[in-house]
Amino acid sequence: MNTRLPYLLPPNPTLGLCAPSGFLTEPGALEMAILYFSEHGWNVREGTHIRNRHEYFAGTDTERLEDFHELIRDPKVDAIMAARGGYGLTRLLPHLDYDAIATARKPIIGFSDVTALHLAVLAKTGLVTFAGPMAAPDFGHPHRSALHQDHFLPLLQNETHSSPLIRLPFTIHEGAAGLRLRHQIGNGLEGILWGGNLSLVAHLVGTPYLPQVEEGILFLEEVNEEPYIIERCLMQLYHAGVFNSVRAILWGQFNRCEPTHASAAPYTLEQVVDYLQHLVPIPLLQNLPFGHVRDKLTLPVGGRVRITLPDPAHYQLHFSQYGVTGALQKKSVTEQRGSDSP
Structure with a gap:
């Protein structure tokens, strides 16, 4: 497998939040998560339809796909985190822009239903993604785990x-x-x-x-x-x-x-x-x-x-060797595509 490495997060990164599966079920949890990141020096951008609900899902398949692609293509967004899991990502797998995902090389974070996204991205692009905490159930929880500070942040910012x-x-x-x-x-x-x-x-x-x-x-x-x-x-x-x-x-x-x-x-x-x-x-x-x-x-x-x-x-x-140093971000798109991990 020819692994592609994501970028290490810069200081004061911008986090894109989207809900590619189920709709948000915990009132106030997303706001608590956003407050947590803001207090720790992060900027946060919400997907347009993150608070939507369509049947079981956080919006229609088209809306959830649009949110994810907007965050992938936005050069100001450094990483993407799922708001929650549930079910729905397997619907999106055939329609994902894998070329854009591979080119952007942004850390993608989540677990549960996001497993489908992690494995599909690895199969299609070789890009390393991150199984880890999500916005609403983890960072939006009033009793957050100490591992968020001790393990999540260092893993995404250290080589x-x-x-x-x-x-x-x-x-x-x-x-x-x-x-x-x-x-x-x-x-x-x-x-x-x-x-x-x-x-x-x-x-x-x-x-x-x-x-x-x-x-x-x-x-x-x-x-x-x-x-x-x-x-x-x-x-x-x-x-x-x-x-x-x-x-x-x-x-x-x-x-x-x-x-x-x-x-x-x-x-x-x-x-x-x-x-x-x-x-x-x-x-x-x-x-x-x-x-x-x-x-x-x-x-x-x-x-x-x-x-x-x-x-x-x-x-x-x-x-x-799971992340590419921030210096590589200054290279051209052509150079980035040729900078796979050993």
């Missing part, structure tokens, strides 16, 4: 960055399973980071919007799905051969993913993980702080990541 230490689950770092995991990771394991919401990753199998990543580090998260449905999505990836080119799996937060009273028999998420570990003989590291939770890392989709085990109970992610 290299490491995640906070991530605790391995108790059942993994002890006993035979822990020994096997430490042997698999060794002195460090490196690859291309990609993934996102499990349902979206599975739904893109067989489409031109699923990137072909060799030596990948696959990260996954999910919300509000029964464990057997999660396993079904994993089996879709397995049968499609996706795991054949994956070096490790980072297992994020699968919150509210419990068997319900409607299940014929209780089948737990722990059983799903156990089956996956026996099915796919690669390291599976749990407890990644990412998903539909308050505390989430920001992850460069398509960027290189190195996994290390600094001690028997923790792992850490090290990011580098």
Whole structure:
């Protein structure tokens, strides 16, 4: 994969906000997010239709597409963040201007339904985007995560960055399973980071919007799905051969993913993980702080990541070469197109 790097954010950047999926459901959350960014020296530009509602969506498909393209093409906008997730981005994938996205090389930030955008952009352009917090549910929350300040901003503005230490689950770092995991990771394991919401990753199998990543580090998260449905999505990836080119799996937060009273028999998420570990003989590291939770890392989709085990109970992610220095912004469009990462 010929990865294209986005620009590092300059001081006092301008953030473009759009709602490419569901309509805004939390009154005042967007205003709180805008206030947060303004207080931290950011300028904010709202998409024209960000506050619209059409059926389930934040405006019609045309309106949501127009907002995204306006922010991509506006030279004053340095980065683009989704206001929220929901559903609707897969409708837009065939109509995105991938050439404009590749030329602009702006950080695109979001998670959940935005997984479809991250993976499509990586497949079509090779551009690194960012799975991370969104405006309304994260920056518009009255109890914001400390990771926003400690991890989100440094990742987008520094050339290299490491995640906070991530605790391995108790059942993994002890006993035979822990020994096997430490042997698999060794002195460090490196690859291309990609993934996102499990349902979206599975739904893109067989489409031109699923990137072909060799030596990948696959990260996954999910919300509000029964464990057997999660396993079904994993089996879709397995049968499609996706795991054949994956070096490790980072297992994020699968919150509210419990068997319900409607299940014929209780089948737990722990059983799903156990089956996956026996099915796919690669390291599976749990407890990644990412998903539909308050505390989430920001992850460069398509960027290189190195996994290390600094001690028997923790792992850490090290990011580098995910962004182009601001000096490159002064080059011509022709020069920019020829400045891909190694």
